[in-house]
Amino acid sequence: MSKKIYVGNLSCNITENNLTNLFTQYGEVLSANIITDRRTNKSKGxxxxxxxxxxxxxxxxxAYNGLDFDGQNLRVNVAESGN
Structure with missing residues (x-):
């Protein structure tokens, strides 16, 4: 059974590949998605x-909650069921 994780306070420089590489250090990553603004296509953080x-x-x-990643302290927790 897989688990979905919320990752907040991301720098605008972070890509989905960066997230995948970071979390792969602890196990297999099935997917990594950064939420973007539909109009500007910029990261929502x-x-x-x-x-x-x-x-x-x-x-x-x-391990990652509070980690300084590209100058931002990550906020990492279990994604709520609505996500």
Whole structure:
């Protein structure tokens, strides 16, 4: 069973590949999506990562919440069911 993770306070320089590479350190990443503004196509500063293994996802959440990543302190937690 996979687990979806919310990743907030992202720098506008961060790409989906950057997120994938970051979270792959803890396990297999099924998807990484950065939410963008429809009109400008610029990042809204948050995204979602889906990881294959629930335990790996929990470990990544603990490790990355508050991490300085490209000059921003990440906010990382379990995505709410509406996401």
């Amino acid at each position: 948050f995204g979602f990562v889906e990881m294959e293994d629930v335990n790996a996802a929990e470990t990544a959440i603990f």
